[in-house]
Amino acid sequence: MSGFKIMNTITDTNTNSKTQTDFLPLEGTDHVEFYVGNAKQAAHYYMTAFGFQALAYAGPETGVKDRASYAVRQNKLTFVLTTALRTDNLIADHIYKHGDGVKVLALGVNDAISAWEETTKRGAKTYMQPHRLKDENGEVVLSGIHTYGDTVHLFVERKNYKGAFMPGYKPWGNPHFKPADTGLLYVDHCVGNVGWNQMNPRVKFYEDVMGFRNILTFDDKDISTEYSALMSKVMSSGNGYVKFPINEPAEGKNKSQVEEYLEFYNGEGVQHVAMATNDIVKTVAELRNRGVEFLKVPNTYYDDLLDRVGRIDEDLEPLKELGILVDRDNEGYLLQLFSKPVEDRPTLFFEIIQRKGAKSFGKGNFKALFEAIEREQAARGNL
Ligand code: FE2
Secondary structure, rough: OOOEOOOOOOEOOOOOOOOOOOOOOOOOEEEEEEEOOOOHHHHHHHHHHHHOEEEEOOOOOOOOOOOEEEEEEEEOEEEEEEEOOOOOOOHHHHHHHHOEEEEEEEEEEHHHHHHHHHHHOOOOOOEEEEEEEEEOOOEEHHHHHEEEOEEEEEEEEEEEEOOOOOOOOOOOOOOOOOOOOOOOEEEEEEEEEEOOHHHHHHHHHHOOOOOOOEEEEEOOOEEEEOOOOOEEEEEEOOOOOOOEEEEEEEEEOOOOOOHHHHHHOOOEEEEEEEEEEHHHHHHHHHHHHHOEEEEEHHHHOOHHHHHHHHOOOOOHHHHHHHHEEEEOOOEEEEEEEEOOOOOOOOOOEEEEEEEEOOOOOOHHHHHHHHHHHHHHHHHHOOO
């Protein structure tokens, strides 16, 4: 697969240095909620394969009649796996349309009412009116807005809450099954795939409605192979705690990976969630032992790796053995690796990332990575 073009044109579009007060101060990612066909089994997968721990449960036993939700946690990562209990239900419709995928990117805020007011007055469409949930552990205030496709952002204010997760959930208790954690720490970034010509409108949404900045831009010359291309802009919250790269397909000879996603997800949605670790060799070795499947780059990737990225702290052999990729920017370097899709549709996957100073996204790895993705696409008959 030749003809790959990588242009050295990262455009830093962070020109807005006006000192404005951040009208939407975000505390980070509160949780990610997935709508899935079988929440009980999905929760088991994240515990067994990724090392999350049982945290809380909501369902008929806790007074929630239409769904079952399992919250699992590892360090600052909280995932919620939710399924519909009946057919005539918006959750069931979502799963029928999209397969398993991310419904909610929930963001922590100090004031969920203000977050809703500030974003809706700038044009956001309401997903959830602000409302207070109370139980014996205190109060959580929730509100929500729509973003790309059927994906939504919830604003979660939990400063007056002491319980395991939120009202409506009960603690999972003390399960016998407690797999060891795998060193995954927090959400580094979440990438959205949007349709043709939809990247710039979505960038404008994050700028105007949520006060984000466009910190990096990759055009179709940066990210193209002989066969396919895409464009990407990275959006960052005012304080940098939340980063959302937005991809759209670009014209190529064949179907780009973003088009494949859009076809199988049946619309726009979350392409990958990147989870940070402080020891990627240990984390990836553990994940692989537990059955997580990763994209494989050719061994030749490592032949001139040190010439490309300079001196690194890690031994080369374990990186090569595990297929971990390395890239450097002018602030440091990063190590990263991408899983295969975690459901049967070629849609959502995960990235494991360790940052050693670098604040970028592995542009130097796009070539190797996209070739690996295209080999998988070709095997599915979708290239
Ligand atoms: Fe990423």
